[in-house]
Amino acid sequence: MKKLINNPNHVVEEMIDGYAKAHPQHVRVLSENSRSIVTARETADGKVGVLIGGGSGHEPAFMGYVGPGMADGVAVGNIFASPPPDPILEATKAIDKGAGVIYVYGNYAGDLMNFGMAAELAELEADIQVGKVIVTDDVASAPKEEKEKRRGIAGEFFVTKVAGAASEKGYSLEDVVRVANKANDQTRTMGVGLSPCSLPQTGKPSFELEENEMEIGLGHHGEPGIEKGDLQPADQVADRLVHDILADMPLGEGEKVAVLVNGLGSTTKMELYIVFRRVEQILNEKGIQIHRSFVGDYSTSLEMGGCSVTLIKLDDELTEFVDAPADCPMYVQR
Amino acid sequence: MKKLINNPNHVVEEMIDGYAKAHPQHVRVLSENSRSIVTARETADGKVGVLIGGGSGHEPAFMGYVGPGMADGVAVGNIFASPPPDPILEATKAIDKGAGVIYVYGNYAGDLMNFGMAAELAELEADIQVGKVIVTDDVASAPKEEKEKRRGIAGEFFVTKVAGAASEKGYSLEDVVRVANKANDQTRTMGVGLSPCSLPQTGKPSFELEENEMEIGLGHHGEPGIEKGDLQPADQVADRLVHDILADMPLGEGEKVAVLVNGLGSTTKMELYIVFRRVEQILNEKGIQIHRSFVGDYSTSLEMGGCSVTLIKLDDELTEFVDAPADCPMYVQR
CATH class of the missing domain: 3.30.1180.20 (Dihydroxyacetone kinase; domain 2)
Known part of the structure; x- marks a missing residue:
């Protein structure tokens, strides 16, 4: 299939570069890690940070959902591949405002491992409390009795939106996690x-x-x-x-x-x-x-x-x- | 190519039906003509009406651009085919608030004929003053010296946006037409x-x-x-x-x-x-x-x-x- 790209090995870097240049009022790429994108605004002290992420190729998910009312940061993986712990960790540090950070991500082996590792490092290295909400909305991917085994797909939009809006409202980390989990349970x-x-x-x-x-x-x-x-x-x-x-x-x-x-x-x-x-x-x-x-x-x-x-x-x-x-x-x- | 459709002869009707049902707060289909969609809000008296339209198959253009800041109404044609005068005329009557209506459409033979005819009928039948702005942004479609022969493509977004915002600001029909023409000239x-x-x-x-x-x-x-x-x-x-x-x-x-x-x-x-x-x-x-x-x-x-x-x-x-x-x-x- 024909694609409008340059070097196929550079598509994610070039996409991020174009994205950051198209929307400087909205987002910025961290100097610490070129796969960490955060909101350009100064979020309020005490606001729970909302971090999303996953493989590229799902745009507008996940990169496109950074901004007021949605996520404060995103970790960007290669195409269809989980981001490693590093960009997740750097984005976590950048968006933490003293009230902790919620991770919202899909139920895939790589994401579970990498977001899990980043959460541990954030707590160890930077004393940031992290809550994890794993999205499992894909009915076809596991039976009803095993919803926790299901993959996360389009329903991540709703879970991110709910987490983002709850954090804007000033909910605590515990409450943002609670309501995001409720959103996932009902999606x-x-x-x-x-x-x-x-x-x-x-x-x-x-x-x-x-x-x-x-x-x-x-x-x-x-x-x-x-x-x-x-x-x-x-x-x-x-x-x-x-x-x-x-x-x-x-x-x-x-x-x-x-x-x-x-x-x-x-x-x-x-x-x-x-x-x-x-x-x-x-x-x-x-x-x-x-x-x-x-x-x-x-x-x-x-x-x-x-x-x-x-x-x-x-x-x-x-x-x-x-x-x-x-x-x-x-x-x-x- | 595989498509998620029912009867191929009904795609436009079914799309409009789904669109109106998805966005009842935003738009409504006129009872007078099922191809005329107008904003659901009550626009202010004295606001210049902004009417767009053209063939289907270009979504979000044109149907998707009805609402505050953009168009007040749209006439929806068959796929890649101009809407006939009737839905244009009915939409014109529905969105006129006493200050006239501007038509913004692309430079295609069918659109020229049908929007032109609707404008005449609107003036004759309903005493509505109509201004026409024909979009000609496609550089490849005619030489520089004959810009007026060029087709209208993606630049219609900007011309519609400029006309919509100018009409929201309370510009007269003459001024909305002027600024929309300027937008087209500079696109x-x-x-x-x-x-x-x-x-x-x-x-x-x-x-x-x-x-x-x-x-x-x-x-x-x-x-x-x-x-x-x-x-x-x-x-x-x-x-x-x-x-x-x-x-x-x-x-x-x-x-x-x-x-x-x-x-x-x-x-x-x-x-x-x-x-x-x-x-x-x-x-x-x-x-x-x-x-x-x-x-x-x-x-x-x-x-x-x-x-x-x-x-x-x-x-x-x-x-x-x-x-x-x-x-x-x-x-x-x-």
Whole structure:
């Protein structure tokens, strides 16, 4: 697949360089570590720091979500690879304002190891208290009884947003961790893949699908899904995704959710709105109230084709944080 | 190419339906015409109405740009096809607040005819004064001496933003038209195509390129560009695009611009930021000041691969409007 890049080994550095130069009012790269990006504003003393991160290639996640209302810092890994402990640690030191730092990241082996190690070092070296919230929203990646084994995908947007808004409100580290964990507990995602992406360094597709095939439950790095089959009309795909979510997290009449229909990279907004249309019909028929909707590219896999549907079940506390404003280079909410 | 759709003949209707249901706080579809979408807010008496529109398939343009700070209404055509006069006329009537309505649209035969006809009908039938601003930012589509023959592409974002902000400020129709025309006069875009899109109804690619080919100056509907050749590294592509823009609109040291690096659909944010990085280097070397940067999908061609670079030369008046806030379903600025 053709890409607008220079040296494939330098794509992440050049992306970060361009990003920092495009948004100097919003973000800055730490001189201590070129993979640590933090908010350009001076955050208030006593504000819990919110740190996110993971592999590159998911833009706007994670790099694009630094700013008021979302994260204070991000550690940027190579494509589809966890950032090492160093940039996590340096970003932690930079954003700590005496009230501790929460890490929000997906449930992947590399991230667990590296964020875990950075947390230990932050406490040992710099006496910074760290809370860890591991996102596990991908219904397809493990059975219901083992939610803690599930991968984190598009639902990380909601967990980051909730943590960011709670920290802006002045919540303590303990409370930011509590509410971020609640957000994760009440978030479910189901995705479908239509076409692969290719890694800049290899040019090889990340997985194989036949010309008229789709794959339900495919992971954000091409991890195998739960079912391959003929491509279905959008309404049937949406039916399947929502069905699997509701089987996992039953929602009754009058309950309230926010909906995220997320594009994986090359799927058009036209298609995403067609999928959303059916999601809304289903929820409406069941009397489930949609409080707010998000439709677009929130967590991609390079130029992968497909989408995911995420539901977060809202109580009053989560509603407030989902509604809170945000001002990041790749996500703004008024 | 695989698409998440239902009946290919219903994609635009279903997209509009999903869009209206996703953003009821922002927009509503007129009962008089299902292709007319207007802002959900009550705009102030005496505010000049801003109406945009064009073919579908360019999302977030044009549908996504309805809201405070941008347009008050949009007329939605079929894929890559101008909306007929009717939805334009109905939207005009709905958004007129006694101060007239400005139409901002691209320089295409169908749009010229249909917006022109709607403007006449609005004046005849409803006594609404209409100003027309035709966007002609695509450097590749006609020579310098014939700017008025050029097509409108990503630069429509800036012209719409300037018109929207000027109308919010209370400018008269004459002044909104003046400043929108100034924005168009000072805006230039050059694009590059890497891979085609396919229309839902035919499934056929919109143009042909060899596996390692790119095309400079390709239009937003697959109109032929000015040069086909081997795919170059991103820096050389950026060099070429910026060179052609500056040859057309010379910018001296100390002059101020806003930059838009726009993705055509399937090109990743990673690539767009790599392109932006080089654009910034070039402008920086020349002492041209970047006041604000926009990087992302602002005007697409379904899932086409490639990008465009747009520069708008800023004076104080345009700077104010480029910086003004906006709150649309697909574009928010704080």
